[in-house]
Amino acid sequence: MTRAIYPGSFDPVTYGHLDIIKRSASMFEEVVVGVLNNSAKHPLFSTEERVNMLKESTKDFPNVSVICFDGLLIDYMKEHDISVIVRGLRAVTDFEYELQIAQSNRIVSKETIDTVFLTTSIDYAYLSSSIVREYASYGTDVSDFVPEFVAKKLRNRFQ
Numbered sequence: 731m732t733r734a735i736y737p738g739s740f741d742p743v744t745y746g747h748l749d750i751i752k753r754s755a756s757m758f759e760e761v762v763v764g765v766l767n768n769s770a771k772h773p774l775f776s777t778e779e780r781v782n783m784l785k786e787s788t789k790d791f792p793n794v795s796v797i798c799f800d801g802l803l804i805d806y807m808k809e810h811d812i813s814v815i816v817r818g819l820r821a822v823t824d825f826e827y828e829l830q831i832a833q834s835n836r837i838v839s840k841e842t843i844d845t846v847f848l849t850t851s852i853d854y855a856y857l858s859s860s861i862v863r864e865y866a867s868y869g870t871d872v873s874d875f876v877p878e879f880v881a882k883k884l885r886n887r888f889q
């Protein structure tokens with residue numbers, strides 16, 4: 731049984747993330763969405779809020795679960811018997827950074843962990859959590875980019 735983890739900040743979850751989750755859920759027996767608990771990044775939403783938004787958005791996928799982790803991703807993976815990392819690739823600009831992380835994770839894990847990249851659906855190629863936060867901060871409707879209940883949380887946050 732192959733368990734995969736999809737790590738990220740998800741601040742907040744977007745339709746781009748949900749597309750990657752849906753596609754990876756049909757490729758692996760189990761997909762764990764891992765919310766990085768990194769206070770250095772000063773997220774807009776707390777870890778708990780980000781986890782809850784992801785749980786609500788993925789409740790129809792029986793083989794998807796949502797957790798938060800801090801520390802090294804590969805340590806979490808070893809402890810929980812997860813062997814594959816899923817990442818989304820939007821543009822060439824994502825590539826260099828992602829390649830570096832994937833290769834170093836492979837070496838540090840003594841070649842027990844692999845990274846699988848899914849290319850973004852063309853509909854979401856432009857979309858990032860930071861763009862969503864930026865628009866929402868000016869009161870712009872972001873319901874084309876995120877589920878309606880997330881758009882509502884953003885409206886409340888910037889009121």
Ligand code: ADP
Nearest residue numbers: 737738739740746747817818819850854857858
């Ligand atoms: P990070 O803070 O590590 O960049 P994010 O939460 O922004 O994490 O993204 C998590 C993962 O989702 C990354 O692999 C990123 O490339 C991917 N991703 C984000 N937005 C999209 C999108 N619109 N389409 C496809 N993949 C995406």
